[in-house]
Amino acid sequence: MKVTIDEHSGFCWGVVRTIEIAEQAVADNDNNSVYILGEIIHNPKEVERLEKKGLKTIYHNDLPNLKGTNSKVLIRAHGEPPSTYSLAKELGVELIDATCPLVTALQNRVKKFYNEGYQIVIFGKPQHPEVIGLRGVCNDECVVIQTPEEALEKVDFSRKTLFISQTTMDKHLFEKIRSILQTRVKELYAYDNYKEQLVVKDTLCRAVTGREEHLRKFASENDVLIFVAGRNSSNGKSLFKICIETNPKSYFIEEVEELQPEWFKNARNVGITGATSTPRWYMEEVKNAIEKISLEK
Numbered sequence: 403m404k405v406t407i408d409e410h411s412g413f414c415w416g417v418v419r420t421i422e423i424a425e426q427a428v429a430d431n432d433n434n435s436v437y438i439l440g441e442i443i444h445n446p447k448e449v450e451r452l453e454k455k456g457l458k459t460i461y462h463n464d465l466p467n468l469k470g471t472n473s474k475v476l477i478r479a480h481g482e483p484p485s486t487y488s489l490a491k492e493l494g495v496e497l498i499d500a501t502c503p504l505v506t507a508l509q510n511r512v513k514k515f516y517n518e519g520y521q522i523v524i525f526g527k528p529q530h531p532e533v534i535g536l537r538g539v540c541n542d543e544c545v546v547i548q549t550p551e552e553a554l555e556k557v558d559f560s561r562k563t564l565f566i567s568q569t570t571m572d573k574h575l576f577e578k579i580r581s582i583l584q585t586r587v588k589e590l591y592a593y594d595n596y597k598e599q600l601v602v603k604d605t606l607c608r609a610v611t612g613r614e615e616h617l618r619k620f621a622s623e624n625d626v627l628i629f630v631a632g633r634n635s636s637n638g639k640s641l642f643k644i645c646i647e648t649n650p651k652s653y654f655i656e657e658v659e660e661l662q663p664e665w666f667k668n669a670r671n672v673g674i675t676g677a678t679s680t681p682r683w684y685m686e687e688v689k690n691a692i693e694k695i696s697l698e699k
């Protein structure tokens with residue numbers, strides 16, 4: 403049985419950057435603990451590895467306890483709303499900003515259009531940390547939608563609108579909603595005015611959408627596909643959907659212990675892939691475990 407790790411899988415550059423900043427921050431702090439606001443990525447294995455080095459995960463409720471402790475708190479790739487920055491300032495807590503530059507650019511875009519009076523429509527999950535940050539930069543005066551039905555129900559078509567997306571959402575659904583919004587606006591406004599009325603910016607991250615085509619190919623080339631990711635990873639869920647649509651023998655695991663020997667019965671090729679938050683070193687462990695199962699058969 404041949405076991406191959408997808409060469410396009412592993413951390414996206416934004417996550418690599420955040421992890422490097424975190425490791426550097428711990429080293430610069432004489433190996434004293436550095437805190438991070440929320441899990442650095444939705445992957446328990448990588449969280450555990452970094453915690454051993456001194457990166458401690460805390461949550462927003464814990465911030466007031468750091469008052470007067472000279473603590474350093476890292477902001478992860480998803481970004482934070484302005485209220486987090488003001489609270490840290492008030493408490494005298496030093497923030498190390500590791501927000502992904504693409505997320506910062508998206509926040510700035512939302513802020514600009516909001517200040518110009520546009521209605522902000524976000525295709526995303528309302529409680530996803532990146533969306534909480536985006537909601538924060540427009541004082542939560544925005545519409546968050548996840549389906550075409552919600553778009554038609556919640557968007558105020560009498561207002562000039564900016565339509566953007568959380569960076570890790572599904573591209574096909576984004577396009578579908580874009581087309582529904584454009585059709586409605588075209589019905590309501592003269593041709594020359596509709597583009598002004600509805601500004602659409604495709605803010606999906608290419609580190610995620612660019613992987614879709616390759617992933618379909620990789621999933622179809624293997625008899626069995628093992629998808630490794632944290633169960634809370636939004637990006638993991640959308641990439642796994644592509645795998646299972648292409649190859650029904652695709653299995654999602656978070657832990658190596660979840661592998662089932664019967665999945666590999668009669669398989670000649672097994673592929674291993676993962677989300678943009680799945681560490682390469684953990685996929686190597688999964689590969690070793692599958693090879694062991696194949697020897698025991």
Ligand code: SF4
Nearest residue numbers: 414416479502569607
């Ligand atoms: S998926 Fe894209 S936006 Fe998100 S952290 Fe990675 S590079 Fe940045």
